[in-house]
Amino acid sequence: MTEIEIYPQAEGEPRQQAASAPYMSYKGFKNYLVKFQTEGLPARFDGSYFGNVSGSIVAQVRGTLRYFDLIDDDRMPTLALQAVADASEADIAPMMKAVFEAKYADCLALASNATYDQLADVLRERGLSGATIRKAVTFFIGMADDMGVPYSPHFKKARTSTGNGTARRRAKKAVEPTTPPPPPHQPKQVDNSPEALRAKYINLLMTKVEGAGDGQLDADLLNRIERALGFEEQQAATTEEVGTKDSL
Structure with missing residues (x-):
């Protein structure tokens, strides 16, 4: 099995600048290692190599490769990355394990x-x-x-x-005032007393009178209105009172 030299690099290669720690997806990083084995390495990891990949992802990939000494400051593959790309599937795991234990x-x-x-x-x-x-x-x-x-x-x-x-303090979401629900529907109370029904009846008769033209008033309709208004009862009472006085 070929061992990776983690820090020493080929003569003439600039040393890798210090990096903090990878923070990209590990699965994504491993996919790139597989890609290097199947497609080979580019001469330089410039923007054209990554194509339409977002700039933030490109920066994370290159930062991770630099952290593990797999590319140099000029974004060129190091001998270590070449060893990974040329390794068999059985050899790449122990090679990367040695790199992991050294870097962490x-x-x-x-x-x-x-x-x-x-x-x-x-x-x-x-x-x-x-x-x-x-x-x-x-x-x-x-x-x-x-x-x-x-x-x-x-x-x-x-x-x-x-x-x-420390735990980040989260701003409390402003509580919006709640609108009270509308009162339950109350059915309209209908006045069915004799007085109310009598008033409705009179209004109906008066509407018919107003709708009738001059000279078209129905005598029966007028009589019904008089009865509804109590004129006949008042007239009968008056007649009865007059008759009583005459008899006296």
């Missing part, structure tokens, strides 16, 4: 029961902050699992935020 020596030196925050503190000392720490931890765990490297089970117990080592 400080993280792996933590106790077997270390907490997530302790791992985050190590990455924070490297210069990472905010959500980048969470992504870097995810990459670390993904690669450790793939390489079969043991680590504290508490590393997977992440908190909501790791921006400054």
Whole structure:
């Protein structure tokens, strides 16, 4: 099996600048390693090599390759990356495991029961902050699992935020005033008393009178109105009173 020289590089190659830690998707990084084995390496990892891939992803891929000494400061493949591209499927895992253990020596030196925050503190000392720490931890765990490297089970117990080592305070959402529900529908009360019915009847008769033309008034209609208004009763009472007086 070919071993990767992690730090020493070929003569004339510039040394890799220090990088904090990878925070791209580990699955995406591994896909690129497979691509290098199947398609070969480019002369340089410039923008044309990545095509339509977003600039942020390109920066993360190149940053990860530099972190593992797989490309140099000029974005050229190193001898280490060439060794990975030429390795057999059986050899690439132990090769990358050696790289992983060397690059994450400080993280792996933590106790077997270390907490997530302790791992985050190590990455924070490297210069990472905010959500980048969470992504870097995810990459670390993904690669450790793939390489079969043991680590504290508490590393997977992440908190909501790791921006400054304390939980981020979330602004409380303003509570909008609630509109009280409309009162239940109340059926309209209908007055069916004799007085109310009599008034409705009179209004109906008067409407008919108003609709009739001059000279077309119906005598029966007028009589009905008089009866409804009580004129006949008043007239009968008056007649009866007059008759009583005459008899006296």
